[in-house]
Amino acid sequence: MTVTAKNLVWGAQRKTIVNNVSLDVAEGETLGLIGPNGSGKSSLLRLLSGLRAPLSGRVEILGQDIARVSRKTLARQLAFVQQNATTDTNVSVRDVVRLGRTPHRSALAGWTAADEAAVSAALERVEMAGRRAQAWQTLSGGERQRVHIARALAQSPRVMFLDEPTNHLDIHHQIEILRMVRRLDVTSVVALHDLNLAATFCDRIVVLQAGAVVACGTPAGVLTPPLLRDVFQVEAEVTFEPQTARPHIRFRAA
Amino acid sequence: MDADTKQCGASGLALFLGLVMILLVVAVAFAAAIGDYRIDVGTVFLAVTNGLGLTSADIPPIEQSVVWDLRLSRALVAALAGAGLAICGAILQALLRNALAEPFVLGVSAGASTGAVAVIVLGIGAGSLSLSMGAFAGAFAAFALVALLSNGATSGPNHTILAGVAASQLFNALTSYVVTTSGNAQQARDVMFWLLGSFGGVRWPDFQLLVIVVAIGLVICLLMARSLDAFTFGDEDAASLGVPVARIRLILFGVTALMTATIVSMVGTIGFVGLVVPHAARYIVGPLHLRLLPACAAVGAVFLVLADIASRVVAEQQTIPIGVVTALVGVPFFAIILYRARPQT
Numbered sequence: 001m002t003v004t005a006k007n008l009v010w011g012a013q014r015k016t017i018v019n020n021v022s023l024d025v026a027e028g029e030t031l032g033l034i035g036p037n038g039s040g041k042s043s044l045l046r047l048l049s050g051l052r053a054p055l056s057g058r059v060e061i062l063g064q065d066i067a068r069v070s071r072k073t074l075a076r077q078l079a080f081v082q083q084n085a086t087t088d089t090n091v092s093v094r095d096v097v098r099l100g101r102t103p104h105r106s107a108l109a110g111w112t113a114a115d116e117a118a119v120s121a122a123l124e125r126v127e128m129a130g131r132r133a134q135a136w137q138t139l140s141g142g143e144r145q146r147v148h149i150a151r152a153l154a155q156s157p158r159v160m161f162l163d164e165p166t167n168h169l170d171i172h173h174q175i176e177i178l179r180m181v182r183r184l185d186v187t188s189v190v191a192l193h194d195l196n197l198a199a200t201f202c203d204r205i206v207v208l209q210a211g212a213v214v215a216c217g218t219p220a221g222v223l224t225p226p227l228l229r230d231v232f233q234v235e236a237e238v239t240f241e242p243q244t245a246r247p248h249i250r251f252r253a254a
Numbered sequence: 255m256d257a258d259t260k261q262c263g264a265s266g267l268a269l270f271l272g273l274v275m276i277l278l279v280v281a282v283a284f285a286a287a288i289g290d291y292r293i294d295v296g297t298v299f300l301a302v303t304n305g306l307g308l309t310s311a312d313i314p315p316i317e318q319s320v321v322w323d324l325r326l327s328r329a330l331v332a333a334l335a336g337a338g339l340a341i342c343g344a345i346l347q348a349l350l351r352n353a354l355a356e357p358f359v360l361g362v363s364a365g366a367s368t369g370a371v372a373v374i375v376l377g378i379g380a381g382s383l384s385l386s387m388g389a390f391a392g393a394f395a396a397f398a399l400v401a402l403l404s405n406g407a408t409s410g411p412n413h414t415i416l417a418g419v420a421a422s423q424l425f426n427a428l429t430s431y432v433v434t435t436s437g438n439a440q441q442a443r444d445v446m447f448w449l450l451g452s453f454g455g456v457r458w459p460d461f462q463l464l465v466i467v468v469a470i471g472l473v474i475c476l477l478m479a480r481s482l483d484a485f486t487f488g489d490e491d492a493a494s495l496g497v498p499v500a501r502i503r504l505i506l507f508g509v510t511a512l513m514t515a516t517i518v519s520m521v522g523t524i525g526f527v528g529l530v531v532p533h534a535a536r537y538i539v540g541p542l543h544l545r546l547l548p549a550c551a552a553v554g555a556v557f558l559v560l561a562d563i564a565s566r567v568v569a570e571q572q573t574i575p576i577g578v579v580t581a582l583v584g585v586p587f588f589a590i591i592l593y594r595a596r597p598q599t
Contacts, residue, residue, distance in 0.1 A: 049494065051490055051493055051494060071493060071496045071497065071498050072496035072497075072498075073496075074496065075494065075495055075496025076496070079494065080491075080494035082487070082488075082494075087351070087486045088351070088353060089541050090536070095540075095541065099484055099486065099487075099495060100495070102480060102481075102483070102484050102495040103496030107477045107479075107480060108476070108477070108544075155495070
């Protein structure tokens with residue numbers, strides 16, 4: 001298993017936000033995290049990536065307990081893509097992607113060929129190579145998200161965590177981003193709002209409700225009308241795509 | 255290495271720093287030559303080499319003394335203060351992710367003035383405590399309060415800035431209270447003059463202390479320059495890039511507070527350098543801190559030496575407070591940068 005979480009508990013001010021979550025992610029898998037607002041998706045991602053320490057429970061990534069590994073070592077193995085991270089600083093696309101090399105460089109070390117190769121490859125991967133000199137401020141929302149993913153790729157991670165990477169994007173860019181994430185040869189855990197996108201692009205889906213895992217499995221196994229009624233409080237019809245056998249959800253008005 | 259970025263590469267940075275350093279030497283030479291008692295540059299040069307023990311040229315003792323004992327130490331302290339304030343400004347702008355951040359945003363200057371006033375007006379320490387030590391103590395008291403209010407600056411940039419605002423208000427109020435209730439007119443004038451900054455009265459011991467503090471500060475900041483870059487998209491993002499955020503922030507806030515408090519305790523609160531110079535330097539060498547910090551130090555040094563010269567020559571027989579000059583020169587310069595860097599969209 002690439003990522004293993006055991007009995008994670010986290011909360012703030014006496015409110016439990018992540019409640020006894022255990023999960024496994026296999027190598028190369030794309031795992032979707034879905035759940036209503038406030039179900040603990042973002043918090044769980046931060047626990048899994050070590051940005052927050054759990055109150056109890058533990059996370060293992062590539063066989064090591066992340067609480068015992070330095071931030072720098074961790075950042076060479078896993079990357080985290082926030083939703084809508086932005087800046088006022090006047091940086092270029094290339095400057096942003098170069099930041100991804102931070103965990104691989106010592107305080108005063110020069111820029112190596114390996115660093116350059118990682119940055120170039122990452123920019124190619126998200127099809128932003130031609131825009132490397134462009135100012136970050138002038139990019140559209142979808143382009144910014146692609147640059148953030150490029151920066152994460154420049155870390156040369158084996159595992160990637162993405163917190164709602166499709167937020168505020170139009171449908172074309174939502175599909176484009178997720179297709180790209182799916183094709184990457186890294187293990188990824190993606191928090192998603194859109195159930196049909198999750199159904200289309202994830203290998204497996206974990207459903208969170210009030211901080212706890214209520215279902216886990218293939219999209220077809222998890223996204224059933226009773227579960228959708230129970231967790232999301234919607235009436236829905238689930239059909240299956242003829243070619244891929246992936247579920248497709250249609251919501252009913254009443 | 256940065257062939258395709260807008261900014262020049264390492265050689266370009268070296269060239270820029272070299273030019274600014276030459277400018278600094280020229281500016282210091284002029285600072286030593288210009289004043290009520292004018293001395294020609296050749297004599298200044300000989301006085302400096304005499305002072306260093308390299309030559310024993312025969313120049314009038316009064317000129318030797320004016321150059322070496324008064325003006326050179328003053329110019330070099332001005333250079334170091336400018337360098338230090340500019341570095342602190344750049345660091346705080348990065349850590350607080352706020353373009354308006356400057357060395358005094360965390361209440362250090364307000365605390366220093368309260369400490370100075372306590373010594374000048376109330377006579378705390380009964381002569382054993384100098385104005386500088388009072389100011390230093392006040393500055394650190396203010397910084398400690400800000401650290402306390404913002405849980406060691408872990409509560410996010412805006413929270414930290416608000417804590418700084420609160421501390422500034424508190425200490426400014428204390429200063430005003432002491433001046434209005436206890437001070438006489440002359441003391442009030444002294445305090446105000448000190449608040450606006452002055453290089454009058456600085457001597458070699460001040461230089462020796464400041465050169466150590468600024469050099470150590472610059473080295474520590476340079477070692478953390480890469481980590482500072484990682485703060486571009488915020489604290490959590492820096493953490494995900496492998497930066498030990500809490501430790502770096504604590505060290506850098508501590509270093510900037512120490513540098514600022516030392517500078518303020520010597521020369522008062524010289525505004526605007528720490529705000530303007532980082533923006534100007536960023537405009538020239540780009541936002542990456544390994545390039546930005548040396549550029550800030552060099553530009554800040556030249557800026558304050560020139561401002562000191564201006565403060566002495568503008569009004570005859572008088573010295574204008576240095577803070578007045580930095581603002582008068584700085585604002586138009588800043589306006590140009592703001593205009594040229596305005597968003598294109």
